[in-house]
Amino acid sequence: MAKISRLSGFPELLPSGRVIEQHILDTAREIFELHGFLSLETRAVEPVEQMQRDGEIDKEIYVLRRLQATADEADLGLGLHFDLTVPFARYVLEHAAALEFPLRRYQIQKVWRGERPQEGRFREFTQADIDVVGKDSLAFHHEVEMAVVMSSLLASLPIPRAVIQVNNRKLAEGFYLGVGATDTQRVLRAIDKLDKIGPDRVRVLLETEAGLTPAAAAKCLALAAISTPDATFVDQVRALDVRNDLLDQGLSELSAVVTGANAERPGSVVADLRIARGLDYYTGTVYETQLVGFEAAGSISSGGRYDDLASDAKQSYPGVGISLGVTRLVSILIAKGLVTASRAVPSAVLVAVADEASRAASELVARQLRRRGIACEVAPSADKFGKQIRYADRRAIPYVWFPASAAEGTAGDTVKDIRSGDQVDADAATWQPPLEDLKPKVFATADTSTASKESS
RNA sequence: GUGCUCGUAGUUCAACGGUAGAGCGCAGCCUUGUGGUGGCUGAUGUUGCGGGUUCGAAUCCCGUCGGGCACCCCA
Structure with a gap:
């Protein structure tokens, strides 16, 4: 049960x-x-x-x-x-x-x-x-x-x-x-x-x-x-x-x-x-x-x-x-x-925070995404990126957004699909996730014939 | 409302009346700001609650509260 x-x-x-x-x-x-x-x-x-x-x-x-x-x-x-x-x-x-x-x-x-x-x-x-x-x-x-x-x-x-x-x-x-x-x-x-x-x-x-x-x-x-x-x-x-x-x-x-x-x-x-x-x-x-x-x-x-x-x-x-x-x-x-x-949270994207000083930059990314209807949240703390990715992974948030960082020396923003590990350059003004990732998907579990065994 | 049954760590479950434990999960480290696998280390309990029996109770008894099941009825 x-x-x-x-x-x-x-x-x-x-x-x-x-x-x-x-x-x-x-x-x-x-x-x-x-x-x-x-x-x-x-x-x-x-x-x-x-x-x-x-x-x-x-x-x-x-x-x-x-x-x-x-x-x-x-x-x-x-x-x-x-x-x-x-x-x-x-x-x-x-x-x-x-x-x-x-x-x-x-x-x-x-x-x-x-x-x-x-x-x-x-x-x-x-x-x-x-x-x-x-x-x-x-x-x-x-x-x-x-x-x-x-x-x-x-x-x-x-x-x-x-x-x-x-x-x-x-x-x-x-x-x-x-x-x-x-x-x-x-x-x-x-x-x-x-x-x-x-x-x-x-x-x-x-x-x-x-x-x-x-x-x-x-x-x-x-x-x-x-x-x-x-x-x-x-x-x-x-x-x-x-x-x-x-x-x-x-x-x-x-x-x-x-x-x-x-x-x-x-x-x-x-x-x-x-x-x-x-x-x-x-x-x-x-x-x-x-x-x-x-x-x-x-x-x-x-x-x-x-x-x-x-x-x-x-x-x-x-x-x-x-x-x-x-x-x-x-x-x-x-x-x-x-x-x-597919996930229990609405967020399709977690915007990472490099350090607390640059939180505003991450919030700006989030605003740009939200303006185009992409549900997202900003990382709660500027932990090591590994922890921030894990935060997303635990919640099955499919994408983590890394704002450009002077400290890192990166030129532009990147977004990572944490399921595949693919990380690509991205612009918060135009980037669009695949439609199926936009909202949590609810689907029938593949093998329903064995599912009844998990009833208790 | 009636009957039966069960209550142990966050969770799933162990522990003959004799020191409360394991798996999973969680936290930290290996790991140098990019996770998942792996390894090592660690934290966590008024044994639902109250009483009784006993040298000693998670264990036995009584009560109580809570969960589950059946009756009744229904989405």
């Missing part, structure tokens, strides 16, 4: 890890904006009752309280938000008059959940959400779009292949109703445990807690076993011989998402009828995402369609969204050694 936290569940990255995280954040912003999503941020704090959409999640909310609160203000009724979707729904309702619909927004913020942390699960973590919210109605094609945008983002990152698994609440609920279930939420929660406890124990749950007949339970398990990379799941579901209008609607929606998304981004999406999602406000398409080869780490991106999350008496704002678990993804990449950063 990578050592990334001292306070359990509140991760703090080392500089090399932060470079990786920042690359993901930058890429997310770029891809989201490329698809026309505007940026929003909501406050970190929400009224607790606003967030209580799901009974199970209540106990995970961190409550806000002043240290020296008096008795009458002891309970402010405020808590740190545990996701970005619910606060966004609140924001939409509050500012609806000033917003244009359909509203396409992305939101990258920290969220807090009071769970017991373990690998890939934190108490403080960053989510990168996109949502599209309509007024009164929201066109179905946005449910395809969410998968396409997220797939596009994941494909832009130096990470193992990711597959978005899609299911549909209407399909599942319609099917459950069709086999005689009365509490579809119970069935859903039982099915959600398939990965964890296996079909046999799920069958018991279905028959006892959800009250299904053995035949109905068997059909629900058969449904959950269906997974296809295309729309052929429809025939497999039909073969189970369950009739229900909601089911039919779900089938056509899910096949539209799978075929639509895969038409744009082949292989990005699979229909997986086992995907349930715990949150109960989803009403249509639901998404989960696994990193191929690292399925045990859990979903790195999830979301779904919701119709009633942002609604008041007069108006409803149905939406669909998907969220990238940035912190989880980064923790997997670091723990498994899947991604490497």
Whole structure:
């Protein structure tokens, strides 16, 4: 396990890890904006009752309280938000008059959940959400779009292949109703445990807690076993011989998402009828995402369609969204050694200092480089050049700049590529490093098949 | 919140109840103002914390705090 936290569940990255995280954040912003999503941020704090959409999640909310609160203000009724979707729904309702619909927004913020942390699960973590919210109605094609945008983002990152698994609440609920279930939420929660406890124990749950007949339970398990990379799941579901209008609607929606998304981004999406999602406000398409080869780490991106999350008496704002678990993804990449950063500092150049008397000359070089967008720093002390080179080497700064020195008798400046050892004459007004050296590069570690061995 | 497990140098880990050590890293020197490899030398610990048993505790016991894992739930 990578050592990334001292306070359990509140991760703090080392500089090399932060470079990786920042690359993901930058890429997310770029891809989201490329698809026309505007940026929003909501406050970190929400009224607790606003967030209580799901009974199970209540106990995970961190409550806000002043240290020296008096008795009458002891309970402010405020808590740190545990996701970005619910606060966004609140924001939409509050500012609806000033917003244009359909509203396409992305939101990258920290969220807090009071769970017991373990690998890939934190108490403080960053989510990168996109949502599209309509007024009164929201066109179905946005449910395809969410998968396409997220797939596009994941494909832009130096990470193992990711597959978005899609299911549909209407399909599942319609099917459950069709086999005689009365509490579809119970069935859903039982099915959600398939990965964890296996079909046999799920069958018991279905028959006892959800009250299904053995035949109905068997059909629900058969449904959950269906997974296809295309729309052929429809025939497999039909073969189970369950009739229900909601089911039919779900089938056509899910096949539209799978075929639509895969038409744009082949292989990005699979229909997986086992995907349930715990949150109960989803009403249509639901998404989960696994990193191929690292399925045990859990979903790195999830979301779904919701119709009633942002609604008041007069108006409803149905939406669909998907969220990238940035912190989880980064923790997997670091723990498994899947991604490497070329350097942890922004500097492309270290400007050496011959002696303290000539520091100004080195600062001038740095200014000239910075004026042209070349990140650089000046050596902290006028040590022997060997030490200054080592300073750069330790930080993987690729170039060391030696200003002309009267003491040395050198006529002009030189710059040394400390990886190759090549040292050439250079002019701070014109010298340019290769593009790939300008900024820290984040790239997939070459041999990812052996990387998993370094996981601990 | 429940259960299990682990806490020794910066780090990874040793040490039967009997003097706290090694690798890596770090610092210095060989190296003459240009590093990396190599050689030599050196520094660093309230053994998480508090109590108990014992002639003697890193080691055994109790408590506590912290880490990890599983349950729960989820990005």
